[in-house]
Amino acid sequence: MKRREFGTLAAAVGLAATRFGRASAATDPLEATSGKTVYFRGWQFATDVVQSNVKRYNDAEHGKVNYATITGDYPSIMEQSLIAKADLDVLYANPSSAVRYSEGGWVLPAETLPAIADIKADMLPTLAEAWTYKGNLLGLSYFVSTRGCIHTNLLAYEKAGFSDKDFPKDWDALYDQVYALHAKGVATPILPHWFSEYFGLSWGFVMEVLDRGNKIADPETHKPVMTTDANGAAYKTLAQWKKLWNSKLVPQEVLTYNEAAYIDAYASGRYVFSPQQIYDLQTFNKPGRSQIAGHSTILPVVDQPWGLIDSAMYLMTSRTRPEAVTADVKKFTSWYGYKDNTGQIAVGERWMQDNMLFSAYKSIMDSPVTEARIKQACARPADYEVVLDVYKATPFPTGIWRVVWSEEFNSYLRDVLSKFLLNDGDIVKTITAMNDQISSLNDKYGL
Incomplete structure (x- = not known):
C-alpha cells in the first residue's frame, strides 16, 4: 500500500524545473570560482539526499564541494578536526556545539554572508535568538524539530x-x-x-x-x-x-x-x-x-x-585558506543553507518534503505546501493542529x-x-x- 503522493504533477514538474534551472554565469553570484575543493561534513542522516544536493550544487555552480558523513561521537570528532585544522569548511552543528566552536575561534559567523539581512528577516525570531551568540548569528538553518x-x-x-x-x-x-x-x-x-x-x-x-x-x-x-x-x-x-x-x-x-x-x-x-x-x-x-x-x-x-527544541545549523569554519576559497565557502553555504541561484530555499524545501524536517525560515513553515506535507504525515486530520501547538510551545535550554x-x-x-x-x-x-x-x-x- 503506497502513501499518497504529495502535490500535483504540474507543481512537481514546476518545482523541478525551477530547482534545476540555472542563471547565466555572468549574473550568478553563487557560482564557485576558485577551482579549489570545499570540504563539507555532516552526521549520518539521509546521506543520499545530502549527496544529491551537493551534486546539484557542483553541477549547477561549477563547485568542487567534497561531502563525507561522520559516524560516532559527532561533536567530539568535529571539535578534534577543528583543533587540528583539518580540511573542513562547512559542517552540521547543534546550537550547543556551535557556541563552543565559536568560543574556540573556529567558525565564521553567518553575519559575514552577503544576504544576511534577508536571511534574518525570514527567520523565526525564537530560532534566530537561539542561534545567536554574542550578537552573531552562528549559522544557517538545517532543521528544527521538537525532540x-x-x-x-x-x-x-x-x-x-x-x-x-x-x-x-x-x-x-x-x-x-x-x-x-x-x-x-x-x-x-x-x-x-x-x-x-x-x-x-x-x-x-x-x-x-x-x-x-x-x-x-x-x-x-x-x-x-x-x-x-x-x-x-x-x-x-x-x-x-x-x-x-x-x-x-x-x-x-x-x-x-x-x-x-x-x-x-x-x-x-x-x-x-x-x-x-x-x-x-x-x-x-x-x-x-x-x-x-x-x-x-x-x-x-x-x-x-x-x-525540547532540537535544531541544527550549517556552520562555516574560519580555517586559514585563500580568500577565493573562503568566498566559495560562503557561496555554497548561502546556496545550501538559504536560497539557491533561482531564489528558492530549495534544500530546505526538499528536507521538508522528503523527511518532514521543519525549518527556521518563515517562508517554508508558513507555506500551504508545508501544511499539506505535515498533514500527510498525520494519522488523523485534527493532529495537524496538535503538531503545530506542540512545536510552538517547545522550550529551548538556553542556560546549558x-x-x-x-x-x-x-x-x-x-x-x-x-x-x-x-x-x-x-x-x-x-x-x-x-x-x-x-x-x-x-x-x-x-x-
Whole structure:
C-alpha cells in the first residue's frame, strides 16, 4: 500500500524545473570560482539526499564541494578536526556545539554572508535568538524539530480501554498512566528517551525538567538552579525514573540503543508511549515501515509543553585558506543553507518534503505546501493542529546550551544518569553533583 503522493504533477514538474534551472554565469553570484575543493561534513542522516544536493550544487555552480558523513561521537570528532585544522569548511552543528566552536575561534559567523539581512528577516525570531551568540548569528538553518514530543500508539492505547479524552496532561500523569496500562496487561507501556547517543539519556532528563517548568542553569549567568526539594522538577524527574527502572517495565537494553534502534523499537508497536522526534510521525505512520502505520499520534499541549527544541545549523569554519576559497565557502553555504541561484530555499524545501524536517525560515513553515506535507504525515486530520501547538510551545535550554561548556556538561550528564539508573542512585546526591559540576565548569571558563 503506497502513501499518497504529495502535490500535483504540474507543481512537481514546476518545482523541478525551477530547482534545476540555472542563471547565466555572468549574473550568478553563487557560482564557485576558485577551482579549489570545499570540504563539507555532516552526521549520518539521509546521506543520499545530502549527496544529491551537493551534486546539484557542483553541477549547477561549477563547485568542487567534497561531502563525507561522520559516524560516532559527532561533536567530539568535529571539535578534534577543528583543533587540528583539518580540511573542513562547512559542517552540521547543534546550537550547543556551535557556541563552543565559536568560543574556540573556529567558525565564521553567518553575519559575514552577503544576504544576511534577508536571511534574518525570514527567520523565526525564537530560532534566530537561539542561534545567536554574542550578537552573531552562528549559522544557517538545517532543521528544527521538537525532540521528545510523546508519540502515542493508538492501537494499543484504545485496546486498553483509553481514548483521546484520557490523554495525560503532564509528565506525572503520563507515568501514572504507564502503570495503569501495565495493570491492564500492556507489558511495555513506555519506551523512554534513554538511548545511548549523545542526545539520548541526557537530553531526556533536560526535556523533562524544562517541561515541568524549571531550568537547569540560569539563561544569563549559567549558574546552577536545580533544587533538591522533593517538589522540584529535577527531583520529580529522577524519582519517576528510579521508580520506572526498578519496576522492570523498561528493558536494560534501551541504554545500548542507537537512535535507529530506538526508532525501530517504537515502530514495532510494542510500546504505547515514547518521546521521539516530531518529524518521525511520518516514520510511524508509514505502511511497510511501521507496525502502527496510520495509528500514531502525539500528545497535545495542555498543562505543559512536551520535549525540547532540537535544531541544527550549517556552520562555516574560519580555517586559514585563500580568500577565493573562503568566498566559495560562503557561496555554497548561502546556496545550501538559504536560497539557491533561482531564489528558492530549495534544500530546505526538499528536507521538508522528503523527511518532514521543519525549518527556521518563515517562508517554508508558513507555506500551504508545508501544511499539506505535515498533514500527510498525520494519522488523523485534527493532529495537524496538535503538531503545530506542540512545536510552538517547545522550550529551548538556553542556560546549558548557549554556553561554552555545554558539550562537556552533556557528556557528564550522560555518565551520571546512566550510573544513577544502573546503581539505584541517590536522588539528592545526584542533583547536588550535577549542580557542583555546573559550578565547576563556570569556574573553569571564568563565568
